[in-house]
Amino acid sequence: MAGGEAMTTGKLHIVGVGPGDPELLTLKAARLIESADVTAYPETENGRRRARDIVADHLGRAHQIERPFRLPMASDLAPAQAAYDRASALIAADLDAGRNVVLLCEGDPFLYGSAIHVHARLAGRYDVAVVPGVTSVTACAAEIGLALASRMDVFSIIPATLDGGALEDRLAACDAAAIIKVGRHFEKIAGILKRNGLADRAMLIAAPADDAPRALPLSELNGTLPPYFSTILVSRKGAPLQ
């Protein structure tokens, strides 16, 4: 660009890449990733890049820049906030330099996505658009053939990290639910489901974002804990699941 000419800032697309199966990417996500100047994505402390893995087939053109950024898995707020600050600054630098950026986000960006925190930092200052993606919740339901909600049913997504009382109240207020991030909260949830006569109407899907998600009746866990990213689907309607 000629010196003195005003630089146009780039556009940021925050793109949901779906629950894990590379084929559950949308056509729009594929097009945006293939045409972006920069692809940004989170990386865990042990080097895992799930969102990038999902879209690997659409990366790798010459001149395309990749910008991994570290996100701590720790649930402490302070280090996470500092990491979102750093990721946002990294992306802002590319936008300021006139480069279009795609930020990859597993599932849908606005349902429990860490991209929410980058969106909050950049949406007021830059041209930002969000592209929805398939959520792991409906992918889990498809996997086990469970209709989540129809007609007048209320469907809720409930984090397993809630305390037992709150979780039980929220569960009582819906017809079907996805309890997400089960991990070490499994025993607490299994107890609540049992007490409410829902144990045989629930199914655990272990690590739905992995290549081989596994569906298990709760009774088959036998004291072992499922992975952190596990989901329990429960429905009051229809036939028992197990």
Place this chain on the structure above:
Amino acid sequence: MAGGEAMTTGKLHIVGVGPGDPELLTLKAARLIESADVTAYPETENGRRRARDIVADHLGRAHQIERPFRLPMASDLAPAQAAYDRASALIAADLDAGRNVVLLCEGDPFLYGSAIHVHARLAGRYDVAVVPGVTSVTACAAEIGLALASRMDVFSIIPATLDGGALEDRLAACDAAAIIKVGRHFEKIAGILKRNGLADRAMLIAAPADDAPRALPLSELNGTLPPYFSTILVSRKGAPLQ
């Protein structure tokens, strides 16, 4: 096939085609539609074929059969059940003849999709798989830039058809909600949101499945009713929406 040889029945894929934007189709849905022997889809009494319209670019190969079936818009259960019986019989005939069938479903098949009723009729008798799709709920959120849920938030999908008391209770039990199928229930919902201090934390997205969804603060409706397929998103967190 030679006479006397056993006929293999076809496989049914129930495929979510997303909320309306043809680019929000998944790569998997596109592949399955392009390779199916038969594509089945609902048609309203006035000839509207929304699901087919979304995937039109992927249809039209020679030898590909299309099977529209009528679904009444009426909320009466009896005619709907008869229509699902007929649609299921139509699809079963193709499967029996060894043809692979894709059944198109707007949004995600297992979230308020009419395909749930076809799934219930055929899943026990045939090889049936469900392919998740982008839901209109997260597409609406992306449209207005609203983060639906993060960390410990509970997110609920609540049909506007619930009676006022139940709707208010369900709303009290979550941090954010999508109230779906608003239409003629608008005044009831607007009253509930106002009474609970949520009117300025809600936004209506009219006809999200159409080509041009419109986001409107509730105060701008001025006594007119939004279309049946309208969604109100409401969140207790973050800045007011209007």
